[in-house]
Amino acid sequence: MSYKPIPFTYGHKTQTEINALSGKQEGDTVYNTDINLIEIYSGTNWVNNQCFEALTDPSGGGEGEFPPSGNIPSGDRSGQPFPDDGGYSCKQNLSGYVELSDATERNYLGVKKEGTSSSGTSDRIVIAFSGLWPAFLENSAQKGQHALLDFTDGLYRSTSAATSDHVGQIVEQRSSTSDTYRNYLTLIQTVEIR
Amino acid sequence: MSYQRFYKWGSRNKTNIQRLIDGTDFPESDINMADGVFNTTHEMGLAWADNTSGAGVFASGDMSILLPDTAEPTPFGQVWVQANPSYASGMTNDTKTLTLGQQTVGCFDYFCGVSFNSLPSTGDYWAIQHTGVTPIKWNNTAGDTLGNLVTGLIVSTSPPNDGIASNGGTSGSGTFGQIVNNSFSGTGYVEILINGVETF
Numbered sequence: 157m158s159y160k161p162i163p164f165t166y167g168h169k170t171q172t173e174i175n176a177l178s179g180k181q182e183g184d185t186v187y188n189t190d191i192n193l194i195e196i197y198s199g200t201n202w203v204n205n206q207c208f209e210a211l212t213d214p215s216g217g218g219e220g221e222f223p224p225s226g227n228i229p230s231g232d233r234s235g236q237p238f239p240d241d242g243g244y245s246c247k248q249n250l251s252g253y254v255e256l257s258d259a260t261e262r263n264y265l266g267v268k269k270e271g272t273s274s275s276g277t278s279d280r281i282v283i284a285f286s287g288l289w290p291a292f293l294e295n296s297a298q299k300g301q302h303a304l305l306d307f308t309d310g311l312y313r314s315t316s317a318a319t320s321d322h323v324g325q326i327v328e329q330r331s332s333t334s335d336t337y338r339n340y341l342t343l344i345q346t347v348e349i350r
Numbered sequence: 351m352s353y354q355r356f357y358k359w360g361s362r363n364k365t366n367i368q369r370l371i372d373g374t375d376f377p378e379s380d381i382n383m384a385d386g387v388f389n390t391t392h393e394m395g396l397a398w399a400d401n402t403s404g405a406g407v408f409a410s411g412d413m414s415i416l417l418p419d420t421a422e423p424t425p426f427g428q429v430w431v432q433a434n435p436s437y438a439s440g441m442t443n444d445t446k447t448l449t450l451g452q453q454t455v456g457c458f459d460y461f462c463g464v465s466f467n468s469l470p471s472t473g474d475y476w477a478i479q480h481t482g483v484t485p486i487k488w489n490n491t492a493g494d495t496l497g498n499l500v501t502g503l504i505v506s507t508s509p510p511n512d513g514i515a516s517n518g519g520t521s522g523s524g525t526f527g528q529i530v531n532n533s534f535s536g537t538g539y540v541e542i543l544i545n546g547v548e549t550f
Contacts, residue, residue, distance in 0.1 A: 161358045161385060168384040187384035192400050192415050194384070205411035286481055288414040299446075300433045300460050318459035325462055325547050327416065327433045328446050341446055343414070343433075343462055345481050345547045 290339035357386030381406030480546030
């Protein structure tokens with residue numbers, strides 16, 4: 157019996173290289189060297205085994221918009237639009253669609269990994285439910301702090317106090333803590349053991 | 351009908367995967383990015399190689415690859431790890447490093463997972479399992495004997511650093527996993543169910 161390397165469609169590539177790929181077809185595969193996972197193209201997005209693809213809420217009102225509408229309210233990037241690549245918190249609503257999460261843990265699904273959606277449309281976005289992913293924080297953070305769901309829809313916030321309702325563990329330390337509203341690498345796991 | 355297995359390093363148990371990482375059986379340079387291996391220990395399935403450090407590390411979907419803190423003298427495998435900067439001496443900014451779990455009360459709040467591999471040299475990477483079932487080193491000095499281990503017990507932090515102990519059958523302060531298989535206890539390991547961001 158002999159073995160050979162797995163025939164990925166696109167071999168191994170960085171996230172930047174993957175974003176630049178053209179001509180992708182459903183079922184194509186690539187090894188993402190930024191996140192160390194094999195990814196499969198769904199026809200719309202790249203999905204891996206720490207994520208799933210879901211439809212955003214088309215009913216309007218702002219909750220189904222990725223990125224959130226409006227501007228970053230404060231911090232170094234105050235007044236700037238929320239970026240497309242933000243790791244926004246997601247929840248499932250009673251209609252079965254995905255929307256920006258509020259501060260309540262109930263119905264929380266995970267962090268947006270990929271995709272955008274405008275008001276009034278239902279689009280496929282990718283949501284990570286496990287693993288290390290960027291989470292868009294309301295405030296600055298330090299490694300070891302906990303991530304909580306923020307009162308601003310779609311955002312997380314950091315806290316140093318241990319709580320029973322934290323949804324992530326921040327594992328990234330930055331040299332500057334003055335730049336608030338940014339993505340911090342956070343360990344998440346949305347399925348509780350008990 | 352003949353066929354070829356498509357994962358380069360074939361079926362290997364955890365010990366033999368560690369030998370690949372250590373460069374024992376093959377030169378470390380033979381491990382290429384995205385190489386696959388079927389991990390037969392605990393039937394965890396396929397794992398993928400990252401060789402950016404030159405030594406290679408294999409991780410599956412329930413793991414993430416991170417560096418240990420440079421202050422760690424003994425980067426073991428199958429020990430619990432944490433992210434708390436207060437206990438990461440020598441930590442520098444702009445890093446994504448983890449340190450061995452500390453016995454200090456409260457450190458369980460910073461639990462991130464269990465290391466899969468030990469490291470051949472400084473600068474190599476850890477595959478950190480953050481969810482699911484994983485073997486973990488049992489601390490013989492924790493006050494519980496190996497013979498006391500039964501399925502269902504909740505485990506907690508215990509001295510020395512990186513150690514775990516039984517917290518009895520109930521959740522409570524310092525608990526972060528539940529024993530699901532004690533058949534390895536004779537060799538100093540048990541299997542526990544973990545969730546990397548939950549502290550019971």
